[in-house]
Amino acid sequence: MSLISSIVKPAIPLDESGQATRIVRKGMFMTVVIVGGFFLWASVAPLSGAVIAEGKIKIATNRKTVQHLEGGIVKQILVRDGDVVKHGQPLLLLEDTRNSAELNILRDQQDALLAKEARLIAEKTMAGAIVFPQQLLVPMSTKRQELINKERAQFLSKRKMLNDQIALLREELRHSKAESSAYEAQVKAIEENIRYRQEQLAMREGLMQKNFVGKADVLNYRQALTEKHEQLAAQSADLNGTRAKVSELELRVIDVKNRYIQEADAELKDTGNQLREVIERLRPAEDSMLRRTVTAPIDGQVMAMKVTTVGGVVTPGQAMMDIVPVSDDLVVEVNVRNLDIDTVYPGQPAEVQLNAYNQRTTPMVTGEVVYVAGDAIEDQQTHLLTYPAHVRIDKESLKNVQHVKIEPGMPVTAFIKTQDRTMLEYLISPITQRMRHTFREE
DSSP: OHHHHHHHSOSSOHHHHHHHHHHHHHHHHHHHHHHHHHHHHHHHSEEEEEEEEEEEEEESSOOEEEEOSSOEEEEEEOOOTTOEEOTTOEEEEEOOHHHHHHHHHHHHHHHHHHHHHHHHHHHHTTOSSOOOOHHHHSSOOHHHHHHHHHHHHHHHHHHHHHHHHHHHHHHHHHHHHHHHHHHHHHHHHHHHHHHHHHHHHHHHHHHHHTTSSOHHHHHHHHHHHHHHHHHHHHHHHHHHHHHHHHHHHHHHHHHHHHHHHHHHHHHHHHHHHHHHHHHHHHHHHHHHHHTTEEEOSSSEEEESOOOOOTTOEEOTTOEEEEEEEOOSOEEEEEEEETTTGGGOOTTOEEEEEETTSOTTTSOOEEEEEEEEOSSOEEOTTTOOEEEEEEEEEOTGGGGGGTTSOOOTTOEEEEEEEEEEEEHHHHHHHHHHHHHHHHTOOO
16 A cells, blocks of 8 residues: 555645646746737837848939040140049140131121121111121221221212212203293293284284274284294193103102112122021031030049040040049939839938948938839849939938048948838748749649
């Protein structure tokens, strides 16, 4: 009995067994609480997501290559590598001998035609003086003054010839009008004399019927009256002739003026055509002359100078130097994996890590995605498909890294923020994707 009792006797006393059970229960409870709390936190607490992309710093504006359309011989080099230049600042000069000679000829032709055009306008409008265009007066030069004096002299000469012709015609017209007036007075006197003689003839004929005068006396009166009629006809013919001459002279005065105006108008049209042709040739010549001075297309720093010899030849379209823009707008150029492109779009916030500096002492700078390429490109080294994207760095965030110098070309890592997800979604996402592939029907 004692043997059986010893066998079945519990190894642990009853009070100690109850205490162990309580410890186990507490442990299980704590385990459930911890695991449950973890799953509760994993299913509720949001975690920030991000697409990681490698890239480099660049200026928002791309570098500009300075070229020349026609080329030429280098006359003077005004800058060198590393110089900071402003937009429009001269960089180098090219020889302009041929262009300068051609341009001067065309400008002289233009000035001559402008002066001639002004004279012809004054002639056409019968103006008292020539009004020269401001373009011809400013700036004034000896050549231009000579052209102005020449056209004024020609204008005065032609106007004097016109006035002399008109004066001669008017003088002749005055004489003709005087003759016409004299003939008109004579005709009136003859007509008055004829009326008087007609009355006398009537009286003589009455006396002849009463035999107070003879027939011969009446015939004499009739003869005298006939002579007066003949004289009246001759004077009337002379009067009509002088009147016709007056009309002809008046028309000749008008015709002289009209011919003067018409000649000026025809010459003005021809001069206008010549002037337009010269202007069409002058514009490209002036542009070519301006291009003899090569200027900076943007604000920036000169680099990669390829023209270093005065007297050297620059071929048309040759790259002479590059201008790297100097700008406060910095852009991160990154390559996004094609697997991540569905979560990257313009407007997304991003954080940029400057890989060239100590990450513990250099904080990240913030930015925003401003561009995502519409198609992927293949990396020449890795042969992976990536989408180029640009992240514009926030100027305010640069104040936090004023102790470092950010230069174009620096390597960076961009963390493009995506939609927040819970820890549970992160954990089960690979499982759900695997199941989606596993149970897909072929």
